[in-house]
Amino acid sequence: MPTAYxxxxxxSPATVANTASLIRIVALxxxxxxxxxxxxxxxxxxxxxxxxxDPWFNYRATRVLASKGFYEFWNWFDxxxxxxxxxVVGGTLYPGLMATSGVIYNLLHAINLPVDIRxxxxxxxxxxxxxxxxxxxMFTKEMKDASAGLLAAAFIGIVPGYISRSVxxxxxxxxIAIFLLMITFYCWIKALKQGSALFGTVAAVxxxxxxxxxxxxxxxxxxxxxxxxxxxxxxRFSSRLYVAYSSWYAIGTLASMQVPFVGFQPVKTSEHMxxxxxxxxxxxxxxxxxxxxxxxxxxxxxxxxxxxISIGILGAxxxxxxxxxxxxxxxxxxxxxxxxxxYAKKYIPIIASVSEHxxxxxxxxxxxxxxxxxxxxxxxILCFRELRDEHLFVIIYAVVASYFAxxxxxxxxxLTPVVCVASAVALSTLLDTFVDPTEPEVVDDTRxxxxxxxxxxxxxxxxAPSPTTPATTSKKAKKAAAAAAEHPTTLSDILASSSTxxxxxxxxYGLDTRIMVVLNTICMLAFFVSHCTWVTSSAYSSPSVVLxxxxxxxxxxxxxxxxEAYYWLRQNTPxxxxxxxxxxxxxxxxxxxxxxTLVDNNTWNNTHIATVGKAMSSSEEVAYPILRKHDVSxxxxxxxxxxxxxxxxxxxxxxxxxxxxxxxxxxxxxxxFFTPQGxxxxxxxxxxxxxxSLMYKMxxxxxxxxxxxxxxxxxxxxxxxxxxxxxxxxxxEAFTSENWIVRIYEVKKEDSLGxxxxxxxxxxxxxxxxxxxxxxxxRAIL
Amino acid sequence: xxxxxxxxxxxNVVHSLWKAYSDQTSDRMKFIDAFLVFLMLSGVAQFLxxxxxxxxxxxxxxxxxxxxxxxxxxxxxLRSQVNPENKNEFKEVSPERAFADxxxxxxxxxxxxxxxxx
Numbered sequence: 052m053p054t055a056y057x058x059x060x061x062x063s064p065a066t067v068a069n070t071a072s073l074i075r076i077v078a079l080x081x082x083x084x085x086x087x088x089x090x091x092x093x094x095x096x097x098x099x100x101x102x103x104x105d106p107w108f109n110y111r112a113t114r115v116l117a118s119k120g121f122y123e124f125w126n127w128f129d130x131x132x133x134x135x136x137x138x139v140v141g142g143t144l145y146p147g148l149m150a151t152s153g154v155i156y157n158l159l160h161a162i163n164l165p166v167d168i169r170x171x172x173x174x175x176x177x178x179x180x181x182x183x184x185x186x187x188x189m190f191t192k193e194m195k196d197a198s199a200g201l202l203a204a205a206f207i208g209i210v211p212g213y214i215s216r217s218v219x220x221x222x223x224x225x226x227i228a229i230f231l232l233m234i235t236f237y238c239w240i241k242a243l244k245q246g247s248a249l250f251g252t253v254a255a256v257x258x259x260x261x262x263x264x265x266x267x268x269x270x271x272x273x274x275x276x277x278x279x280x281x282x283x284x285x286x287r288f289s290s291r292l293y294v295a296y297s298s299w300y301a302i303g304t305l306a307s308m309q310v311p312f313v314g315f316q317p318v319k320t321s322e323h324m325x326x327x328x329x330x331x332x333x334x335x336x337x338x339x340x341x342x343x344x345x346x347x348x349x350x351x352x353x354x355x356x357x358x359x360i361s362i363g364i365l366g367a368x369x370x371x372x373x374x375x376x377x378x379x380x381x382x383x384x385x386x387x388x389x390x391x392x393x394y395a396k397k398y399i400p401i402i403a404s405v406s407e408h409x410x411x412x413x414x415x416x417x418x419x420x421x422x423x424x425x426x427x428x429x430x431x432i433l434c435f436r437e438l439r440d441e442h443l444f445v446i447i448y449a450v451v452a453s454y455f456a457x458x459x460x461x462x463x464x465x466l467t468p469v470v471c472v473a474s475a476v477a478l479s480t481l482l483d484t485f486v487d488p489t490e491p492e493v494v495d496d497t498r499x500x501x502x503x504x505x506x507x508x509x510x511x512x513x514x515a516p517s518p519t520t521p522a523t524t525s526k527k528a529k530k531a532a533a534a535a536a537e538h539p540t541t542l543s544d545i546l547a548s549s550s551t552x553x554x555x556x557x558x559x560y561g562l563d564t565r566i567m568v569v570l571n572t573i574c575m576l577a578f579f580v581s582h583c584t585w586v587t588s589s590a591y592s593s594p595s596v597v598l599x600x601x602x603x604x605x606x607x608x609x610x611x612x613x614x615e616a617y618y619w620l621r622q623n624t625p626x627x628x629x630x631x632x633x634x635x636x637x638x639x640x641x642x643x644x645x646x647x648t649l650v651d652n653n654t655w656n657n658t659h660i661a662t663v664g665k666a667m668s669s670s671e672e673v674a675y676p677i678l679r680k681h682d683v684s685x686x687x688x689x690x691x692x693x694x695x696x697x698x699x700x701x702x703x704x705x706x707x708x709x710x711x712x713x714x715x716x717x718x719x720x721x722x723x724f725f726t727p728q729g730x731x732x733x734x735x736x737x738x739x740x741x742x743x744s745l746m747y748k749m750x751x752x753x754x755x756x757x758x759x760x761x762x763x764x765x766x767x768x769x770x771x772x773x774x775x776x777x778x779x780x781x782x783x784e785a786f787t788s789e790n791w792i793v794r795i796y797e798v799k800k801e802d803s804l805g806x807x808x809x810x811x812x813x814x815x816x817x818x819x820x821x822x823x824x825x826x827x828x829x830r831a832i833l
Numbered sequence: 834x835x836x837x838x839x840x841x842x843x844x845n846v847v848h849s850l851w852k853a854y855s856d857q858t859s860d861r862m863k864f865i866d867a868f869l870v871f872l873m874l875s876g877v878a879q880f881l882x883x884x885x886x887x888x889x890x891x892x893x894x895x896x897x898x899x900x901x902x903x904x905x906x907x908x909x910x911l912r913s914q915v916n917p918e919n920k921n922e923f924k925e926v927s928p929e930r931a932f933a934d935x936x937x938x939x940x941x942x943x944x945x946x947x948x949x950x951x
Contacts, residue, residue: 245925248910248934252941290913290922297906298938305899305945308892315891337909344918345853346846354846 054488055562071197078201079188083181086208089584090177092592094219096607099173102594104635104652106222107642109148110172112140113222116153117168124149131647132637133659134629134681142311143655147231147264148224151175176217176226183468184208186233191472193240193441194434195479203475207233211586212419212467218592225464228265231257233468235271236448239278239299240441246291251298258299259306262313269322270465272307274451275299276329278444283329283336287440293337300330324370331366335359389458399657400713404706407461416456418590419463421582422575423474430473433480449473478572484559485568491558596639598696598792610694616793617643619786620685628684630795633667633700633707634660636687649681657714664711668704668719670743672809675781678798685785686796690750693757693791695766701733702767704746734770748777749796752784757791780809865912869905876901896949903942911935 093102101110116124125141132138152171159166184204191203207213216225238254241247262268279296282288304317304326317323339355388394388402402408416424431449434442448469456466559565593599598610620630621644629647630640637651650660662681666674678686691699700707704724711719723740726732733747741747755763755776763772779796786795802811858866876898883894914923914931926934 246914246923247926248907248914248931248938251910252934252938256941290916290919294910294913298910301899301903301906302938302942302945305896305903305942305949308895309945309948315895318895334906337913342850345857346850 053490053492055490055559055565056488058488075197075201079185079204082184082188082201082204082208085205086180086184087177089209089587090180090214090218092218092588093221093594094173096588096592096599097594097597097609099170100220100594100596101169101172101222101642102218102220102596103223104638105224106172106220108638108652109222109224110169111638111642112144113149113152113172114168116149117156121150121153124153132641132651132653133656134647134649136656136659138653138655143653145224145262145264145266145310145312147260147262148175148222148227150263151227152222172222173220176221176223177219179227179230180208180213180217183213183230183233186230186237187468187471190233190237190240190468191475193237193244194445194472195476198483199475199479201475202479203471206423206471206475207468209580209583209587210420210423210467210471211583211591212463212470214583214587215419215591216464218587220594224265225267228261228267229464229468231261231264232267232271232465235261236274236444239275239295240444242295242299243291243440246289246294248294248298251295252302254295254299255301255303255306258303259309262307263310267465268307272317272323272326274444274448276326277451278447279329279333280325281443281447282440283332285443288333288336288340290337290340292440293333296333297330300326321374328366328370332363335362389455400706400709404703404710408459411457411460411463415460415463418586420467420470421579423470423579426474426477427470428473430475430477433476434473445469445472445476482569482572485565485572487559489558490560596643600694610696610790610792612788612790612792613639614643616687616786616788616795619788620644620646620687620795623786624685629682630685630687631663631666631678631681631683632687633663633689633703635703636689640687646685649683657710661711661714664707664709665715665719667700667746668708668711668724668740668744671745671748671779671781672807673718674745675798675808678781679801683798686745686749686782686798688746688749688794688796690791690794691767692750692754692765692772696790696792697767699750699767699792700746701750704744705731707746732770733765733768733772735773737773742773742777745782748779749782749794752777752779752794752796754791780812862912862916865908869908869912872901872905872908876905890951892949892951896946896951899949900943900946903946904939907935907938907942910938 101107112124112127115127124146127140128137129140130137132140152168152175155175156166156168156171159171184207187207188197188200188204190200192200213229216223217229235254235257238250238257242250242254258268258271261271275296279292282292304323307313307317308315318327336359339359342355388399388408420427427449431446434445452462452466452469455462596613598612600608600610602608617640620628620640624630624646626645627647629649630644631649632640634650634652634654637648637653640646640648641651650656650663654660662677666677689696689699690701691697692701705721708719708721708724712721720740724731724738724744726736726738728736730736732738733741733751737747751772753776754772755774757763763774763776764770765772781799782796783799784794785797786793788794799808802808804811806814855863879894879898879901883898888894911931911934913919914926914934915928923931
């Protein structure tokens with residue numbers, strides 16, 4: 052056989068195999084190292100600190116778990132959250148993340164390594180990213196071979212789409228959830244391939260862990276049944292499928308109900324019914340198969356078919372009836388918002404107000420996946436080439452996850468693993484073809500026909516050696532075209548017809564072509580690595596609690612206003628002083644300032660949030676009774692106008708108005724906050740409702756004084772603030788941080804002489820009461 | 834699923850099915866099938882109790898019922914794995930391993946059942 056370059060001939064197959072496995076292990080270790088290392092930018096550039104919002108709650112809960120033990124944590128009622136309602140924390144969270152850190156903490160302390168719980172929390176996500184790389188390797192190995200697996204592991208290790216949720220300090224549920232997602236899928240594929248109840252059970256156990264860790268478990272709950280259903284519909288039912296699915300579902304569903312936050316949902320809500328339905332269908336199909344194996348009457352088979360169909364219809368009708376009767380909860384709003392992107396904005400503004408629930412912008416696909424985004428479709432099409440059961444899984448996963456990633460930025464995370472897997476399959480097929488030294492032979496027609504027929508056989512073997520090469524390229528082209536045009540179910544016919552056609556021997560001639568393609572690929576990979584490193588270091592490693600800007604000389608300047616303000620609260624206010632802020636900052640106030648908050652990122656009580664929104668968006672006189680009724684002592688607002696921090700409360704203000712309007716449509720109206728031209732302005736043209744709102748006043752209070760007579764400029768909105776700043780009668784400025792990002796106001800107590808605070812203020816300033824116009828009396832709400 | 838059109842033919846079919854079953858199935862399989870039938874009856878009884886009497890400790894009902902369903906599917910899996918007819922489908926699962934899988938699955942299942950009984 053002619054080869055393009057000389058191969059050593061004196062190596063025994065055992066040596067080759069051993070070396071390959073050693074190289075694989077070393078490569079995996081290096082990939083894990085790279086995955087961990089690239090997530091440490093946040094620690095190196097800033098410090099070992101918990102990031103963003105939700106992680107602060109997770110961290111707080113983990114501290115309770117580590118210091119007080121599991122039972123305390125499980126029964127934890129937090130009276131300081133959602134003041135005055137409180138929150139049953141143990142029953143309203145996914146405890147998997149905290150339990151994991153707790154176990155690691157206790158383990159390390161058991162072997163006398165006194166590691167701080169904060170460092171465990173900070174480094175948990177990087178650690179699990181190494182495990183994710185391994186799980187992706189195993190998963191891809193089932194799809195193609197170990198070399199594709201290594202590529203996939205390398206991709207998932209450094210791809211920004213996953214790093215965005217798993218940098219050091221990003222102590223959120225997703226940190227461990229993606230690992231669990233991949234390992235559950237791997238076990239499922241393995242169970243399906245072998246027909247093994249063992250792997251089904253292991254998949255169920257990991258599924259349980261996933262349910263305990265992340266609300267996104269519903270993705271698995273629907274992906275696996277969907278895969279099973281497609282297999283049944285394609286006529287690929289086998290006893291292996293029965294064993295794998297039944298063992299996974301029976302154990303996994305029971306296990307998932309052990310998590311208090313999930314409770315009876317798996318048998319009572321529509322999101323979980325698909326899994327149950329497929330389970331029932333599988334039982335019926337399996338029974339029919341069993342009966343058919345004993346009876347071969349044609350009529351009886353027909354009877355069975357009608358029986359199966361009628362039972363299916365009956366089941367669907369029973370489901371509709373149960374939903375109608377209210378025994379099964381219908382789809383939740385969060386689910387609808389996945390299908391209709393405008394739904395959330397109309398009916399549940401609180402979901403739409405979260406920036407990560409917005410539809411994904413196209414550039415972010417490239418930013419998060421870089422060249423994988425081009426390889427991904429190629430990989431999916433390559434899956435059609437063999438179309439084994441597990442390839443179908445990747446195809447379904449790819450389609451479903453692509454859709455979801457387009458709907459919500461946040462769900463990019465679930466797309467990323469399958470992109471890595473499919474791209475790795477595509478890239479490793481490319482490399483296989485071009486690194487393979489076999490030169491195509493120049494043959495006559497008769498030989499090529501026999502060649503084509505022998506080639507199709509090893510094609511089913513994942514790690515097929517060199518002889519496949521001549522056919523793969525030709526087949527690839529044909530099937531790519533076929534797959535693009537045709538539906539998967541009819542594809543098998545096309546496959547059959549295309550393999551019978553005589554294929555001309557095609558292949559790679561000479562060394563130059565190979566070197567060109569391989570070099571090109573290496574270049575692309577190098578660009579990918581540098582892109583990932585750049586995106587990770589510049590975009591995804593900011594803790595957002597600590598901000599960074601650069602000085603004119605290029606050195607880094609740290610803006611630490613948040614912690615400054617939170618520690619001021621912690622040091623200077625009584626421990627039971629209730630702090631009101633928009634819900635984004637609830638967890639941070641609880642975590643860093645340790646003070647009760649009205650609302651936080653848990654967002655379970657829409658009315659309570661709307662109350663805060665109403666207080667923020669109405670005038671002082673209206674807001675004051677609300678504040679007093681809720682025992683609010685301090686109000687905290689985020690204001691970025693001075694240094695240009697765009698994520699401030701004025702920019703979020705319209706959401707507060709919308710959410711408040713959802714509950715009190717008569718008292719708060721969104722249009723009144725716009726100028727007559729329909730613009731959102733904070734300058735002289737701002738509408739009266741805007742300028743009288745508590746939020747506006749608190750944000751711009753004394754802002755003009757800062758400019759000493761010059762025109763005050765809001766640097767976020769690029770607008771000039773009115774020359775005369777707002778005045779406050781019911782609040783006192785208590786604290787403003789260095790760069791004015793956090794401003795804290797104290798709510799005044801009622802006047803000791805029984806006057807309303809406005810006239811008391813006017814009196815103190817020596818102004819006379821105007822007789823002609825009686826001052827606005829404080830009105831009671833409701 | 835009894836056919837509506839021709840009752841005599843149906844009873845005939847059922848009869849021949851039963852005959853074929855008792856002829857073709859080994860005693861071990863029949864033993865497993867007996868267990869399956871028992872589990873099914875037990876599950877039906879619990880379900881009827883839940884529907885007709887009360888579902889009050891709902892977790893207890895779910896635990897009991899899922900233990901039946903789970904055990905049923907695990908046993909059915911075991912049955913199809915050790916069935917000699919399916920030998921070429923389960924290439925990597927020997928009957929011994931099938932039983933080990935079955936035992937492990939049952940242990941995990943009943944761990945959760947016990948935890949859920951309340």
